[in-house]
Amino acid sequence: MCRDLHGLEPFGYLGEQEVGRAQAPSCLKRRTSQLEVVRPHNMEEVASLVKEKDFFRHLKEQQYAGATNLDARAQLHEQFSQNRRGFHAWIFDNLLQRAGTRLLELGCGPGYLWRDNLRRVPSDWEVTLTDFSPGMLAEIRGVVANAGAQFELLNCDAQSLPFPSGVFHTVIANHMLYHLRDIGEGIEEISRVLGPQGVVVASTNGADHMLEVRELVHSLSDDIIFGSADIRGSITQFFSRENGAEVLGHRFMRVHWHDFEDALLVTEVDPLIRYILSVPGNVRKVFAVEEMYSKLHRAISDRIERDGAFRITKSAGLFIASMT
Numbered sequence: 001m002c003r004d005l006h007g008l009e010p011f012g013y014l015g016e017q018e019v020g021r022a023q024a025p026s027c028l029k030r031r032t033s034q035l036e037v038v039r040p041h042n043m044e045e046v047a048s049l050v051k052e053k054d055f056f057r058h059l060k061e062q063q064y065a066g067a068t069n070l071d072a073r074a075q076l077h078e079q080f081s082q083n084r085r086g087f088h089a090w091i092f093d094n095l096l097q098r099a100g101t102r103l104l105e106l107g108c109g110p111g112y113l114w115r116d117n118l119r120r121v122p123s124d125w126e127v128t129l130t131d132f133s134p135g136m137l138a139e140i141r142g143v144v145a146n147a148g149a150q151f152e153l154l155n156c157d158a159q160s161l162p163f164p165s166g167v168f169h170t171v172i173a174n175h176m177l178y179h180l181r182d183i184g185e186g187i188e189e190i191s192r193v194l195g196p197q198g199v200v201v202a203s204t205n206g207a208d209h210m211l212e213v214r215e216l217v218h219s220l221s222d223d224i225i226f227g228s229a230d231i232r233g234s235i236t237q238f239f240s241r242e243n244g245a246e247v248l249g250h251r252f253m254r255v256h257w258h259d260f261e262d263a264l265l266v267t268e269v270d271p272l273i274r275y276i277l278s279v280p281g282n283v284r285k286v287f288a289v290e291e292m293y294s295k296l297h298r299a300i301s302d303r304i305e306r307d308g309a310f311r312i313t314k315s316a317g318l319f320i321a322s323m324t
């Protein structure tokens with residue numbers, strides 16, 4: 001018997017079994033320091049390229065078509081995070097509060113950063129919010145409608161920015177650089193649109209982020225693919241707490257990591273299930289089977305009953321990078 005999975009939008013990249021297994025086609029593997037392109041030379045690589053193209057279409061048109069999946073994840077953090085400052089308020093604390101700032105955000109999503117800090121935005125800032133998903137921009141319109149500062153929304157790909165060089169003081173790229181087809185190219189674009197005194201603020205996760213949830217989900221079945229919807233493998237390999245300094249260091253002189261200390265103490269089952277079902281992979285398919293859903297529900301409620309709360313590691317923070 002199948003369940004209605006909390007009304008989440010249909011999800012299921014062709015990946016299912018292939019998602020976690022496939023490797024980046026070697027013709028697309030580029031080091032950020034030496035951006036050479038090698039042409040595909042056999043049918044296997046051509047097939048990989050087609051799959052990769054499908055994957056990016058899926059990312060834009062399904063996972064990030066609207067805010068449903070992100071909202072399920074954000075709600076878990078909002079409800080059960082122990083650091084009461086809140087991640088987005090803390091990110092704003094880390095922005096340079098300079099007069100007349102021209103700021104660009106890449107992959108802004110539904111605008112959580114602005115929703116949580118709208119009153120703090122100086123009225124002389126010019127803020128350009130961009131995302132490659134029109135659905136995300138539709139969500140953000142209401143958020144900034146009554147803002148004092150000047151906001152502009154633009155649908156574009158972070159790897160091909162329709163701005164002249166050197167026009168921004170700050171570029172924000174929160175939890176999105178790991179999605180880029182070619183992160184080296186993306187970082188070149190960021191540095192191009194920044195002025196010489198410009199600053200990049202880029203948040204991401206570390207390898208241990210939500211570790212206990214991954215362990216729990218994997219303990220329930222050998223066939224589960226949880227998280228790694230990127231056909232190139234785990235997204236953290238591209239831009240994470242562990243390797244982000246090296247990635248940004250190819251283009252920026254100074255790079256500093258700022259840790260956001262936090263953990264989740266989850267005391268309710270349903271918000272965690274909603275989180276799990278919002279994550280890319282094949283979880284929706286697996287837990288659509290009643291027996292599997294019951295196993296998941298029981299495993300979480302047993303843990304909460306045993307320990308008083310399900311404790312989940314968080315590993316997140318941001319890099320601040322500049323040329324000077």
Ligand SMILES: C[S@@+](CC[C@H](N)C(=O)[O-])C[C@H]1O[C@@H](n2cnc3c(N)ncnc32)[C@H](O)[C@@H]1O
Nearest residue numbers: 064107108109131132133157158174175176179
């Ligand atoms: C994990 S969400 C983060 C949203 C927001 N920055 C935040 O931290 O709440 C990733 C966002 O990046 C966007 N995105 C992914 N790849 C992109 C690209 N190549 N160009 C522009 N936006 C992209 C997605 O549509 C999505 O809104």
